[in-house]
Amino acid sequence: MKKRKVMLGNSIAVRRWNLVSIFKLIRKRGPISRIELTKITGCSAGTVSNHVKTLIKKGFVIETQKGVSSGGRKPMQLMVNSNKAYIFSIEIEVNKIKIVLFDLELKVVTKNIMSITYRDDYKKTLEQVFFGMDKMREEKNIKLDNLLGIGIAVPGLIDKVKGILEFAPNLGWKNVHISKIFKDKYGLPIVLNNEAKAAAIGERESIYPTINNMVFISINEGIGCGIFFNGELYRGASGNAGEFGHIIIDTNGPLCHCGNKGCWETLASESYIVNSYLKLPNSNKELTKKEIYRLGKDGDKKVIEIFKEAGRNIGIGLVNIVNGLSPELLVIGGGIVKIKDYIYEEIIKKLKESALSVSYNKVEIKFSKLGSLAAVYGMADLIINERIKFI
Numbered sequence: 307m308k309k310r311k312v313m314l315g316n317s318i319a320v321r322r323w324n325l326v327s328i329f330k331l332i333r334k335r336g337p338i339s340r341i342e343l344t345k346i347t348g349c350s351a352g353t354v355s356n357h358v359k360t361l362i363k364k365g366f367v368i369e370t371q372k373g374v375s376s377g378g379r380k381p382m383q384l385m386v387n388s389n390k391a392y393i394f395s396i397e398i399e400v401n402k403i404k405i406v407l408f409d410l411e412l413k414v415v416t417k418n419i420m421s422i423t424y425r426d427d428y429k430k431t432l433e434q435v436f437f438g439m440d441k442m443r444e445e446k447n448i449k450l451d452n453l454l455g456i457g458i459a460v461p462g463l464i465d466k467v468k469g470i471l472e473f474a475p476n477l478g479w480k481n482v483h484i485s486k487i488f489k490d491k492y493g494l495p496i497v498l499n500n501e502a503k504a505a506a507i508g509e510r511e512s513i514y515p516t517i518n519n520m521v522f523i524s525i526n527e528g529i530g531c532g533i534f535f536n537g538e539l540y541r542g543a544s545g546n547a548g549e550f551g552h553i554i555i556d557t558n559g560p561l562c563h564c565g566n567k568g569c570w571e572t573l574a575s576e577s578y579i580v581n582s583y584l585k586l587p588n589s590n591k592e593l594t595k596k597e598i599y600r601l602g603k604d605g606d607k608k609v610i611e612i613f614k615e616a617g618r619n620i621g622i623g624l625v626n627i628v629n630g631l632s633p634e635l636l637v638i639g640g641g642i643v644k645i646k647d648y649i650y651e652e653i654i655k656k657l658k659e660s661a662l663s664v665s666y667n668k669v670e671i672k673f674s675k676l677g678s679l680a681a682v683y684g685m686a687d688l689i690i691n692e693r694i695k696f697i
């Protein structure tokens with residue numbers, strides 16, 4: 307066990323934290339005055355004024371008369387200088403790549419969603435990402451100097467400090483030095499994160515900023531989770547806490563790529579739905595996930611029964627999470643949201659039936675509002691915070 311460093315009165319860390327918080331407030335509430343910032347943050351007027359001065363000097367914030375009513379001398383308002391810098395946010399999924407360019411206000415400038423051409427070949431896939439990014443930069447006439455950084459979300463286990471994707475079973479990638487590859491190509495700050503954790507950050511920052519204990523469950527080909535514990539993302543000793551996709555819910559269940567049988571994700575993910583459909587006698591073995599979802603939505607009874615079974619299985623895993631962590635809020639995200647109307651009742655039924663009422667009574671269950679963009683929002687947020695801290 308490592309010795310812990312005790313950090314008492316670390317004024318640099320506090321300063322950085324305040325600077326990021328003030329910038330975030332200006333981004334979310336601007337145009338806003340210094341007086342309002344002082345009231346909301348509880349910082350002294352001097353502290354707010356100093357941080358604002360830094361942000362203006364560096365060009366991240368501008369003063370404006372916008373929102374100031376006429377009559378009398380009104381304080382100058384502050385707002386984010388949205389075109390000062392941009393952020394690339396990328397999510398590599400099992401079948402597609404999502405590239406989103408955000409401005410400093412976290413507004414989408416442009417986005418590009420591509421199918422992965424060579425999934426098993428990480429080099430070719432990353433080349434595809436570079437090609438997509440360069441094309442977008444050219445179209446919007448954005449130079450590398452105008453970029454704050456690049457955030458990359460991946461469906462797998464990572465070493466966040468080294469920026470290595472250690473294992474992404476659904477992509478078949480192992481030990482890919484993603485941050486280094488991007489850094490060598492663009493020379494910009496790079497942040498790598500797990501897709502579910504990035505989505506958890508995106509959803510919380512944008513939709514539920516005041517919820518402190520929340521679990522985000524991202525259900526795609528696999529299942530990943532992000533846990534907010536007392537307002538902080540919980541990473542655990544390995545940095546990969548939240549792998550609830552591998553809690554075992556049926557010891558006689560299907561074999562999981564992690565080596566165990568009956569992991570939650572083998573019975574409750576989108577892969578489960580696709581596999582269950584393909585196992586049906588007389589099913590069309592050529593159908594994609596999208597087409598199977600379409601069949602269900604068009605009323606195919608067998609497909610709807612598979613959706614419901616997946617819903618019940620999702621519910622079983624959620625029972626374990628609710629009992630174990632007792633969060634205030636559970637947000638279900640990922641591709642599964644597309645069939646939320648078919649799974650919601652089954653999930654709630656299972657939770658009512660099996661979760662401890664003391665915890666179930668305190669939790670709210672929601673579907674992701676950011677939907678398929680949750681992870682890219684989360685990555686852009688991380689890049690902004692990382693960069694603002696050090697200006």
Ligand SMILES: [Zn+2]
Nearest residue numbers: 552562564569
């Ligand atoms: Zn497993």
